Amino acid sequence: MIDMSTISPEVSRRVAAEVAKAGAKMLDAPVGGSVGVAAAAALTIQVGGEKQVFEAHRDILAAMGKNIFYMGENGMGCYVKLVANTVMGTNMAILGEALCLGAKAGIPVEIMLEVLKNSGASSRVLELRGPNVAKGEYKAQFMLKLLFKDMGLALETAAAQSIPMPIAGLTRQIYAQAIVDGRGDDDFSAVAATEEKIAKVTPKR
Numbered sequence: 001m002i003d004m005s006t007i008s009p010e011v012s013r014r015v016a017a018e019v020a021k022a023g024a025k026m027l028d029a030p031v032g033g034s035v036g037v038a039a040a041a042a043l044t045i046q047v048g049g050e051k052q053v054f055e056a057h058r059d060i061l062a063a064m065g066k067n068i069f070y071m072g073e074n075g076m077g078c079y080v081k082l083v084a085n086t087v088m089g090t091n092m093a094i095l096g097e098a099l100c101l102g103a104k105a106g107i108p109v110e111i112m113l114e115v116l117k118n119s120g121a122s123s124r125v126l127e128l129r130g131p132n133v134a135k136g137e138y139k140a141q142f143m144l145k146l147l148f149k150d151m152g153l154a155l156e157t158a159a160a161q162s163i164p165m166p167i168a169g170l171t172r173q174i175y176a177q178a179i180v181d182g183r184g185d186d187d188f189s190a191v192a193a194t195e196e197k198i199a200k201v202t203p204k205r
Contacts, residue, residue: 001019001026002026004029005030006081006149007078009075009079010157012028012077012078027048029077035141044065045065045077046071047077049073050073082150082154089147089168091126095130096193097199103202108204113130134205136205138183139187144175145179151168174194178191181194
């Protein structure tokens with residue numbers, strides 16, 4: 001069984017143990033990438049489980065993914081996915097917040113994004129989600145409510161291991177406000193719209 005959902009590493013390990021009791025094997029293989037990336041079979045896939053099982057089923061994963069990483073025992077794929085989504089969500093939130101600062105001064109969003117792309121502040125999130133903020137349009141490629149869920153899983157996993165994640169915790173509260181604002185089914189970049197609302201900013205677009 002190959003479980004490609006994003007769930008708690010501990011839950012994934014318990015499921016793998018039950019699968020083993022039934023005489024089968026399981027890989028956890030959550031994916032990274034939006035709708036367009038999936039359609040192009042270019043997902044990033046991080047995999048946990050027995051390496052021999054992983055190697056035997058690499059071709060199945062290769063039909064969906066371009067970058068496939070073996071991470072170790074069961075649950076390790078889930079760990080890496082939570083790390084990635086925590087970074088991604090935090091990156092998007094600080095991008096939206098900082099753009100509010102420039103927007104308050106009257107600087108058009110597109111100009112700010114162009115400058116950021118050519119500075120040390122550049123990032124993959126800026127490149128892929130910046131255009132959403134520039135247009136004020138947030139058609140879902142990865143729904144905000146799903147990122148909220150994933151960041152919650154990361155915080156629960158960290159808490160169980162006494163790992164402080166204060167920045168991620170605060171960031172998740174901003175996504176919680178976005179859900180209250182009715183943005184849950186929008187792309188996660190819509191957190192920028194909530195931050196504009198909080199800052200009482202109407203950016204030049």
